[in-house]
Each structure stands twice: as structure tokens, then as C-alpha cells.
Amino acid sequence: MCMVDNFYRSGTLPRVVNSSFISLITKDFDVKKELYSRDVSRRVRFNSSHDLFQSQTADWRDTISVSMLIDPEELPAVCRDETVEFIDQIGKIGDALFELLSEALGLKPDHLKSIECNKGRTLVCHYYPACPEPELAMGVTKHTDNTFLTVLVEDETGGLQVLHDNQWVGVQPIPGGLVANIGDLLQIVSNDKFKSNVHRVVPSRVPRISVIGFFAGRVAPPARLYGPIKELLSEENPPKCKEVLVSEYVARFFNKKTPR
Numbered sequence: 495m496c497m498v499d500n501f502y503r504s505g506t507l508p509r510v511v512n513s514s515f516i517s518l519i520t521k522d523f524d525v526k527k528e529l530y531s532r533d534v535s536r537r538v539r540f541n542s543s544h545d546l547f548q549s550q551t552a553d554w555r556d557t558i559s560v561s562m563l564i565d566p567e568e569l570p571a572v573c574r575d576e577t578v579e580f581i582d583q584i585g586k587i588g589d590a591l592f593e594l595l596s597e598a599l600g601l602k603p604d605h606l607k608s609i610e611c612n613k614g615r616t617l618v619c620h621y622y623p624a625c626p627e628p629e630l631a632m633g634v635t636k637h638t639d640n641t642f643l644t645v646l647v648e649d650e651t652g653g654l655q656v657l658h659d660n661q662w663v664g665v666q667p668i669p670g671g672l673v674a675n676i677g678d679l680l681q682i683v684s685n686d687k688f689k690s691n692v693h694r695v696v697p698s699r700v701p702r703i704s705v706i707g708f709f710a711g712r713v714a715p716p717a718r719l720y721g722p723i724k725e726l727l728s729e730e731n732p733p734k735c736k737e738v739l740v741s742e743y744v745a746r747f748f749n750k751k752t753p754r
């Protein structure tokens with residue numbers, strides 16, 4: 495595994511870019527029509543520029559989101575088997591990364607899992623259509639992820655950029671590889687030892703696909719408060735922030751008035 499800023503890569507995930515899950519977002523118009531919704535309680539949904547009504551800008555992309563807890567019967571039949579396989583694989587990779595990240599914090603391997611950072615899982619596929627004037631558009635405006643961890647597989651187009659020393663640095667796609675990045679909530683529980691990176695996606699004249707596993711922590715009731723892990727705190731390392739509920743954090747995140 496190598497590291498670019500806090501973005502990590504590895505060469506193990508299967509190639510997903512020619513799968514039926516992807517065909518769904520690029521081709522199956524009738525199925526997409528059925529799934530079209532902005533209701534976040536829907537366990538599988540399709541929409542364009544997903545935060546259109548919260549954000550100041552419209553993004554150049556379509557998105558399918560699937561709760562990883564979904565009953566396979568709720569998935570469109572055209573891509574059911576492959577989607578179940580991706581959920582399983584991205585889930586396992588997320589779990590393995592949470593063990594490594596716990597150890598990197600000097601904690602037992604199961605610590606982050608024991609506080610359910612690996613829960614609240616969503617599988618997302620973004621499709622960035624070919625853009626005739628990419629210099630006038632943005633695929634995803636600059637942001638940090640409001641999750642614990644994000645694990646991403648992409649095609650060979652490129653376009654993901656990380657802000658490093660005030661400069662946008664392109665993340666070069668590796669065929670069959672994956673990118674993982676730390677989200678805001680992991681920065682909070684690690685008491686700022688891990689940093690949540692600012693990143694964005696720029697569109698191009700050719701289409702791009704990415705498939706992402708988001709791990710947002712425990713969102714189901716009873717709600718869990720997340721704050722700096724007690725074992726990491728000392729007189730020299732006092733808590734850098736208060737405890738938060740995932741739901742409140744996400745609401746605040748989407749209500750930010752500054753351009754993301």
C-alpha cells in the first residue's frame with residue numbers, strides 16, 4: 495500500500511468498470527427512472543447532482559446510492575449479483591482498513607470496529623458524463639467526506655484531485671487498484687491524528703466512473719456519540735473537539751453556506 499497525503503492505494507479490488515452495476519448508471523434508462531429519488535431514506539436511489547438543493551453549485555454527475563444493509567431482493571434484478579459481490583468486497587476491505595487504522599493509533603485492532611465506525615455503509619456509483627466544456631464545470635466541488643472512511647475504485651479516466659500544500663494534486667488511477675481516504679469523523683475520534691483531506695473531482699471530455707464504499711459510523715438508533723477516543727487523550731493531548739452525533743454532523747455538513 496502506498497500513500498499520497500492521506501489517500502492510500504492498493505492493488506486488490508476487482509475491476510468493476512465493465513460490470514452490470516455500471517451499465518445501470520450509464521444505460522438502463524427505465525430502471526434509473528424507477529429509482530429516481532432524493533429521499534435519503536430510500537435504500538437504493540438514483541439522481542443527478544445529489545445535493546442540488548443544499549449546495550450552492552450543481553455538480554456534473556449522476557449517482558446511484560445503495561445502503562449496504564439492503565436485502566438483495568430490493569436491488570434491480572439487472573445488477574443484483576454483482577452489486578451484492580461489491581458490497582461484500584468493499585465491506586471486507588473497509589473492515590481490514592479499520593483494523594490497520596486502529597493499530598496505527600496504538601489501539602487494539604478491533605477498537606474502531608468496537609465503536610462501530612465501520613457501520614453506516616453505503617455503496618455509491620458516480621457517473622461523470624463527457625463534458626463539452628470541462629473548464630466551466632465541476633464533477634464534485636471541493637469538500638471533505640462526512641464519513642469515517644471512504645474506499646474508492648475508479649476507471650482509468652482520472653479527475654480526482656487532493657489539496658496538498660494549497661495545490662491541487664491529481665490522483666493517478668491504477669487499473670484494478672483502490673483509493674482510500676480518511677473522513678471528518680475519523681479525524682474527530684483520532685483527535686486530529688488522522689486528517690480528513692480536502693478533495694474534488696474535475697470533469698473531462700470523456701466520461702468517468704467511480705464506485706465508492708462510504709463508512710459513516712452508527713446512524714441507526716440508539717444513536718452513538720462520537721468524540722476523541724479516551725485512550726488517546728492526555729494532558730499534552732487534550733480533546734480537540736466535542737462529541738457529535740453522526741446525524742447532527744451530517745445535517746451541519748450539508749447546511750454549510752460556503753461553497754464546497
Ligand SMILES: O=C(O)CCC(=O)C(=O)O
Nearest residue numbers: 620634639648654695704
Ligand atoms: O468520484 C470520485 O472519485 C470521488 C467522489 C467523492 O469525492 C465523493 O463522492 O465524496
Ligand SMILES: [Fe+2]
Nearest residue numbers: 637638639693
Ligand atoms: Fe469525497
